[in-house]
Amino acid sequence: MKASQFLISTLKEAPADAEVVSHQLMTRAGMIKKLGAGIYNYMPMGLRVVRKVEAIVREEMNRAGAVELTMPVVQPAELWQETGRFDKMGPEMMRIRDRHGRDFVIQPTSEEVVTDIARQELRSYKQLPKNLYQIQTKFRDERRPRFGLMRGREFVMKDAYSFDRDQTSAKASYQVMAAAYRRIFDRFGLTYRAVAADSGAIGGDLSEEFQVIAATGEDAIVYCPNSDYAANIEKAEALAPTQSRPAASQPLTQVPTPSKTACADVAILLGVPLQQTVKSIVLATDQLNEQGEIVKSQVWLLLLRGDHEMNEIKVAKVPGLDQGFRFASTAEIVEHFGCEPGYLGPLTLQKPVKLVVDREVAVLADWICGANVVDLHTTGVNWGRDLPEPELVMDLRNVVAGDKSPDGQGELAIERGIEVGHVFYLGTKYSKAMNATFLAEDGKPAFFEMGCYGIGITRLPAAAIEQNHDERGIIWPDAIAPFTVVLCPITPDRFPAVKEAAEALYAQLLAEGIDVMLDDRGERPGAMFADWELIGVPHRITIGDRGLKEGVVEYQHRRDTTATKIATTDVLAHLKGQLGV
């Protein structure tokens, strides 16, 4: 491609609403152009990246035996009503009515439609397993779209759905996809982790997220540097403490802690380690009647160490909290604790609550908690002496760096990531809801065992940039760069030899199948280099008159700080070496 035939449009300044670096750089590099909140034009430069991502995904999905189809963007509501998701899904799902008043949705995913296809087309166990996928536009009406392609409203997703005859086969299909995803992410040339994720009500370990590692990532990833263990923070287990509880050594004492509502402040005031303090989190569950009205509520008290954070996914697995819970209202808190939030604790309650204790709290002695009186905390609290031994002791917290790895291979570390892929074993959730069956080997109808597998096609470039950029702009991995090589002739209008050499090299690289851009715009060298550093083409060849007279051109990788002189006769071989082709 020659620049004069293309559309190159770079900006010095990022738009004011671009909060993250990928959004800033994609806009400045002319890759995307905002049309509305969370809605972007993929400009020619950006579309090239998206197409390369798509091509890699498609190749590996096909290699893994998946079959591509396309399901409509606009889908009739009926199927979504079968699974109940038409009503259950929030306003993120865009609903429309056609001219005849029929309801439709703009697809946020396609479980319903693909299950409808399967129940009609996959009639016999002989046709299984089958994995159907599409690379298609999706829409989610995010309340607050932001971060450019990271959390847009209209986006492209690769969504695949596997159909199997039984759990064993479904798990094998899942593993085929998990392996394909590793090949896909390897080919992208990004640093990533496949992390265990929560599999919700289904249980088991068949849920993995593919996280591109980036300091700016929204997700916390837990991993063990000595092993393969990796999980997202929701999923990562905090092992039961191995130490036993020390004996009580302090008397129960009430100490004034004026205006100190946070454990950290209390610890500083009292000169004790934060690990000695305990925070109280008050939840509530509601019992509803058939009309959906609250008949009865139950208040729960969760105790966690002051330095730990509650993990909602784990809390949602506590017996009694697993049907949904909410934070208690101030009125409920006052009713049960006789005190407003900030100084709460498990001692001296007004009304009984259900107590759930994190494993680490259960092994504390002489701990500190609120006294249920404003500006007052209690120190020297001890299980068995000051309150009964805890009955419900569970893992309620997020792991922290330094915790033991669940696989026993060392200590956990935490880094940030951007979720770009997800493989998930669905079981029969959708096939049962939609009565999707096939004839099993025994001649009887059986429900499909399903899995679903997503990759955020248009999110991936943003994640790649969050991971790979510097102050000058984007640094693309070769595999998904808009162009692999850019040729920069210096003032070719003044030096016919430069123009000629650039055109000749361009033709030569094209003939070798190298994705090359010739910048024939005639820009000043500084502006030209700045453009290509912003756009992030990984390999640059600069052709100047002085160099040509010496028989050299200059090669510079986007990550190099200086250029290397290469004999004009060696350029192709050098480039091929750099590209690994």
Added chain:
Amino acid sequence: MKASQFLISTLKEAPADAEVVSHQLMTRAGMIKKLGAGIYNYMPMGLRVVRKVEAIVREEMNRAGAVELTMPVVQPAELWQETGRFDKMGPEMMRIRDRHGRDFVIQPTSEEVVTDIARQELRSYKQLPKNLYQIQTKFRDERRPRFGLMRGREFVMKDAYSFDRDQTSAKASYQVMAAAYRRIFDRFGLTYRAVAADSGAIGGDLSEEFQVIAATGEDAIVYCPNSDYAANIEKAEALAPTQSRPAASQPLTQVPTPSKTACADVAILLGVPLQQTVKSIVLATDQLNEQGEIVKSQVWLLLLRGDHEMNEIKVAKVPGLDQGFRFASTAEIVEHFGCEPGYLGPLTLQKPVKLVVDREVAVLADWICGANVVDLHTTGVNWGRDLPEPELVMDLRNVVAGDKSPDGQGELAIERGIEVGHVFYLGTKYSKAMNATFLAEDGKPAFFEMGCYGIGITRLPAAAIEQNHDERGIIWPDAIAPFTVVLCPITPDRFPAVKEAAEALYAQLLAEGIDVMLDDRGERPGAMFADWELIGVPHRITIGDRGLKEGVVEYQHRRDTTATKIATTDVLAHLKGQLGV
């Protein structure tokens, strides 16, 4: 691809709602699957065809210097309000509101968005000409979606938009696209015509439709078998008659024609040629005030020969009718003619009307028309004698087969076609409405001269089938077949040599880059052949045990009535010859 890894799903019967052969065959061949009215899943077999169409279009668009981008499916209403199309477009345009109550449209085309991009990105004449295109999902909420992919609601279109500095350059850009379209349609391997189409208010000849010829086509195409002349029926000019008007030879006579309201019936009753009769068509135009209320109406009488059809596009160019017209109401007709429709004519009016006469009527003598009395016609009517010489004489009719070709190269013929592409010079319609300017060479802002260029990507396969099918199914041209070659081993489970030979040939063809399908499903030969004839793969190789023992396999093109024996050693060479590679 092996059939066992793919999704093949053929049906014996077409669905009841499939009115046209392409809809029937695409459904039966498992290429599309209806999800709702006018909304289809592109099943794996159909998607392969769509992808091949896309690839050819993309290659030729790129070759012609166009640059690909993608504009969102969901577009904010604001831009559509700038051109007034948000209100002007009917219910075909799907409108939605997001969770914040903002209006959006699902794109039916993208003139507004691309013009918005141009006015921001193309700032100088130095960046022009530029042609931006996308291959993207569109939605039109047709009142009565039907004919499968021929008139669906959700479909994929390639839409390109050119931006030029002046008319000369815009016309050159138009010609580049018109030439690219010829290459594209040549590559599809279909019989087509590029026909001149009406260019609406803009005038000039820069509007061509690309019509795939098919007996079932919705459009009438006029062409000259001796030349390149081709136009759609709306556009094709009926040349002025060369004969002069004969002298009057009959007296004006009123003849009873009880219950004969159609010219054809009158001609039969009176034993005269239909060409001697004249039909009266009564139109009306309205003058509106600022409130949009009708202030005054004018009634028009159009006279056409009894054997001719009125052409509404031509009528809309008559001075005075060019701002819109309607058919007159019965009340208006009775008021002016003193008679209800069926026996109308230009003589003895109650109130004056504006008269417009087709060129062929102007040269008639002794003609027949209604007498403005029920059950009565007038014969022997003559211009100048019975009524004044006509003042407004124009081409008002559709041409008919046998008319002289406008290029003087012989007589016109008419055939049917399916419009699959359109190239159109837009001028400054959108750039003026959206104030889209660039800095011209003289330093002043100038409006972009635009063109737009569409190809119905998902309509093309349907048109190809309307043109290429027989009683057994589809017959794909090589370029867009879902698979180019199918290998059909006969009972490979019983004959290991057959299975082995089929696998070996499959591997060999794959290695040659031939898009080959190996049917390894183990179906009975009859069912297997029926499937592939229905699906329409153009080249079939049958591998049987008996043949192998003789050292041959059988080759059959989908259009062949019998198979040809080919030595196993010659198969590749034979196939390459057939494929022209």
